[in-house]
Amino acid sequence: MISGTPSPHLLDEILRTVTRRYQVPEMPVPSGPVGEASPAERLAIAIEQARRAVVHGKVPDGSLKRRFADALADMVREAIHPDSGDPAFQAMVLRHRAAxxxxxxxxxxxxxxxxxxxxxxxxxxxxxxxxxxxxxxxxxxxxxxxxxxxxxxxxxxxxxxxxxxxxxxxxxxxxxxxxxxxxxxxxxxxxxxxxxxxxxxxxxxxxxxxxxxxxxPRPGSATALAQGVSAQQRGAGAEALAAQALHAMARRLNEAEGDDAPYRVVTSLRVPASIPASHERAKTEWDVVLLRRASPIDGLPAWDVCLLVEVKASVDAATTDFPRLLRGIRLLAHATDDAAYAFESRQGTVCLQGASLGALSASEAELRRTVLYCCDARAETAPRLLGAASRMQLLSADESLAFASHLAASEHADARELEPLWHSLLESERWKTVLNQYATLHQVRGLMVHTEDLHGAIDQATLNQAVGNG
The missing domain is CATH 1.20.1440 (de novo design (two linked rop proteins))
Known part of the structure; x- marks a missing residue:
């Protein structure tokens, strides 16, 4: 629940006890024996160790730099392999080499x-x-x-x-x-x-x-369009399942409140332009939202925000979406306390209290109480420790492309050529996202639940409350 609004024990218990099947360890752990870790896994571990050193005001030692460069060199070799490599990276290398x-x-x-x-x-x-x-x-x-x-x-x-x-x-x-x-x-x-x-x-x-x-498939091709339609259908199905779970939650909460029934669910909640902050690159539409009735404003029904839910059909999509979600939370938090804001949704216009919105926070602890990513995909047996975006940023760096070009030309390539990237990683704002990539993954996965697990937590919390009241 958001600070400044009533915090029912039942909702707190649901959010505290729901299984987080997508969660990853606080420190990256390779999927197999340490000596058999993939280059990407070794890179993720080295980068996270470097981040932790920086956070504690320490300078990562030289051995960590060498491990980073060696792992990146191996990842480049793996990506440029003509049979099993990455065609996107090979295309970038070819562009780097040929006028x-x-x-x-x-x-x-x-x-x-x-x-x-x-x-x-x-x-x-x-x-x-x-x-x-x-x-x-x-x-x-x-x-x-x-x-x-x-x-x-x-x-x-x-x-x-x-x-x-x-x-x-x-x-x-x-x-x-x-x-x-x-x-x-x-x-x-x-x-x-x-x-x-x-x-x-x-x-x-x-x-x-x-x-x-x-x-x-090329953009605009029939195959690409068909894939887009299929993805939209998967997304719509996932949203419907998440909405069902939130409706079940609202019913349980209303039953616990008695005849008052203060909770409701809305979908496709769209942020009005009247909130005094920049909407640029921020999330301005929330998939499913749990609301609690507040005191009327000028005789009209008003609501507080209890829980914001974003739905993703794939597990990795949440990490890509997270920066936009954070900007969306900060946008909502700019609401004026004594104002009311009209939000459009599929269920019609709802009036939200500014004090409820202004109490939102992007801090890690508050996000766990106010935000969920819902997904209906299977959890991976071996989560990807190095995100796709971070991997591609590392591979597409000039140093990596030059190193790969030497390999493609059958020339000598020394992993030390990649060490300037290490210094960029530690010092450059452009590389901050890569430096924080595993910490971000850990936080996002902590916010992600499977819709079946959410239903299970709702049922279990209801049972626990009934036993406690019995």
Whole structure:
């Protein structure tokens, strides 16, 4: 319960006793014998030991630095292995080594915007509706070919057709077409798309594209869209299960209160813009929320926040979400004590007391009393000690890419080349998230419960209370 609102023993007991099946040890522990720990596990252990030294005002010793560099070197070797390695990392290494690949990657990053610009320019002169109003003939056919080339991303063919049209004396009397074609040919977006098309013939670029194809479906592809729909369906199912658990909790709490029934559950609670703080990058919609009736405000029902629940269909998603959740808590805490705020939800508008919101805190102890991550996924037998984001930040550092480039070129590579990353890890704000990655994992997993376990804790707490009252 949030400070400043009634704290029923039953709710406290549920949150205190619910099984936390996703929890990880306070210190990272390898999944097998220490001597057989994976490079990622060894890295996570070294980083957490370094963090603890820094927290206690100590300087991590040289042996820890060497263990970090050796583990990172082994992780790079593992990732660059041609058969069992990481294709995303191998693509980054290829981009680091080859100028044509760097140019291709740079141009590709803005290709979608360039494509829209060129399609708009083509439609201005060759839209099918415009073609239908033209007399049959070679010009109409050429404009149809121009439009088809744009639709199929055949940029060199498009330029050739546009140049033939511009050079035709038949266009001199067609005021809209000639200037439009000239602008199209001079457009830098078309030039960049043609350059991408030309670079696509380069052997290293083809290798780069094939590596990314191994990572997963391209954005916007049918497969990617299907995966997105499937993920949305899984998320909706997980949210429904969490809402059921919170409704069961509210029923038990209301039964314990007698006839008053002060508790209710709302879903998709959206934070109003009237709260006086920045909403940027903060969580502004809460999946499931337990509310308790407060004193009416101007004769209207008002509510206090008891429990904020976020739902994740996968275990790892909560760690990625956590910084946004913390910003969301701090946003709510900026509410003015004597104000009331209208929040929209699937159940309609609810009026929340500012004092209840202002009592929220992002401290670790308070989060355990006011926030849950709900998940319906199985707990891993061996949790990943080094998070995916931290792993990729380490691998994509310039030092790691240079080290991998030496390996790819069959050149000598010394793990000491990676030691500058150690100093960045300890001193740079940019690396703070990586330094704290296991501590964050430990905290997040402590907030995460399985929906079945939440139901079990509700039933057990109810039974305990009945026995105590008997």
């Amino acid at each position: 044509p690949v760097r140019e291709f990657a740079s141009l590709s990053a803005r290709a979608e915007g360039d494509r829209r610009v060129v399609l708009a320019a083509v439609n201005a002169v060759a839209h099918p509706n415009r073609q239908q109003r033209m007399a049959p003939g070679w010009q109409r056919e050429a404009l149809a070919d121009l439009h088809a080339s744009a639709a199929s991303a055949s940029w060199s063919a498009l330029r050739g057709i546009a140049q033939r049209l511009v050079g035709s004396p038949d266009n001199e009397d067609d005021a809209p077409v000639a200037p439009g074609l000239a602008r199209l040919l001079d457009n830098p977006a078309l030039q960049r798309l043609q350059r991408i098309e030309a670079l696509g013939a380069d052997q290293l670029v083809r290798r780069y594209v094939s590596l990314w194809d191994r990572v997963g």
